[in-house]
Amino acid sequence: MLMIAISLYVTSVQAAEVSPGLGQSIDSEEVSSVDISIDPRGENLPAGSGTAVSGATVYADKCAACHGTDANGGDGLADSLVGGIGTLATEKPVKTVISYWPYATTLFDYTRRAMPLDAPMTLTDEEVYAVSAYLLFLGGVIEETHELNAQSLREVQMPNRDGFQSVWPDM
């Protein structure tokens, strides 16, 4: 009798397939404080704006030391940020934001989350808009006075927008 009781008990514990009820629910304010990801639709872009005029100062102060005053990669191994259009099918392709990146939203997302390398997440949203505008201006994608904001950034058409083919079968 005792043996049967024990085996029934063990079975009932092992059968627990329902939710363990772990994890704490969070409100939208807490989520938005860390949800910095932006997709090409740009729906999660923050408020603020900037132009290449103010972006030139941000670039000189925060970016030029590694990427060079002309944003061509400087003396070291930091990525070239502008130029390279027309080189992708050559022996020496130059893959830059301007020549290669398909979406301008990626420039904002990456600059905000990971740059400058030694001090990420220190640029204000205004500075990220401004320095993004500066690089797009240097690359000939927008005019110097073109204001980037949550609406206009997502409308920027990058030169290599159609340069990618998806391998994953569902795409």
Next chain:
Amino acid sequence: MADSSDISPVSSARRIALKAGLKLGALAGGAGLVGAGQVSAAATPDPLITEVQDWNRYLGDGVDANPYGKPSVHESDAVRRTVSWLTADNKSSINFTPLHKLDGIITPNGLCFERHHGGVADIAPGDHRLMINGLVETPLVFTMEDLERFPRESHVYFLECAANSGMEWRGAQLNGCQFTHGMVHNVMYTGVKLKHLLAEAGVSPRGKWLLPEGADPSHMTRSIPIDKAMDDCMVVFRMNGEALRPEQGYPLRLVVPGWEGNMWVKWLRRLEIGDQPWHHREETSKYTDLLADGTARRFTWTMDVKSIITNPSPQSPIRHGRGRTVLTGLAWSGHGTVKRVDVSIDGGRNWSTARLDGPTLAKSLHRFYYEFDWDGSELFLQSRAIDEQRQVQPTKDALRAERGVNSIYHNNGIQTWHIRPDGSAENVEVS
């Protein structure tokens, strides 16, 4: 090593010769009766045999000299190595697993190659949180204690950087399998299937993509299809039995079996569910494969079938001269198990099937051996793996014909080592 009954007739014959040599050596000095590499009884006794050595008489360290044990001081060469000119800054850089120093299929934790984009984050587990948000019924945050209360599983998976062998697209470049192929490691991970966590939050039917995000200064992100996330992806907190190493994402990393290592986000802090890919920097600017026509392949996540001879190799030359030689290496496929590995010692003219040894696990490294008698002439060693989907590892020229030379990523071409008569080895290509 195999039991004597498994060894080829050549070896059996040699063993007989060895016995005869010793027997005759006692009578006649053993001259000329044994093959190269054999040591017969000599006129001068070997002091390592006949004399009392220091380690025979002086007591060594007691228990607890190293509360966390370390390798022998004689193994100081078995370390990760970097190539400083490959990257701009050591905070966003790589080093390589010393594959030529390892055996079996498991990579020791301290030798797993490193790739960081903003240095190694130092996170106290009590301070770590994992958030699930986006297209879910209930956004949730988990502590590490919460995660350990889900059903745990352990699985062995290889992790290969998509840029492994990336320097070799235009020709033989780096001299050693550590540098050509060392951005791979193989670990038994313990953690929780991602599907259990996502079920707690309740993924919306519109949720088709997952964005994992790291807590390190690079805030690494990648887009992963929800079907993969629900299939075999895991969040893990242990590697080879112990807690994750800091450089491997302590206290929590994502495991994406069979897919390129960059997607295995370390220091995992957030999982966002969305209805389309985010096209972030690491899946547009990087980890896309530029073709000769200037277009690029994207979402090339699976690591195709590949193998490498780890010994002999440039960092592990043949030192024993002619005679019995053990060739060994590693094979793997992101599509599942490896079914067969062939090896060639003449640059691909003739192939022999190698012996797969040890566990054959899907999306894990496999170990292969091929024992042969080296005649002292130059060799061109190659290995070629075939996986369970019958995919065959291509030659480098076949890869180039399809993908050009600007791809950087996903080079799974057949590697050649040139062995010279003196036993030294060099990275070469034959065509």
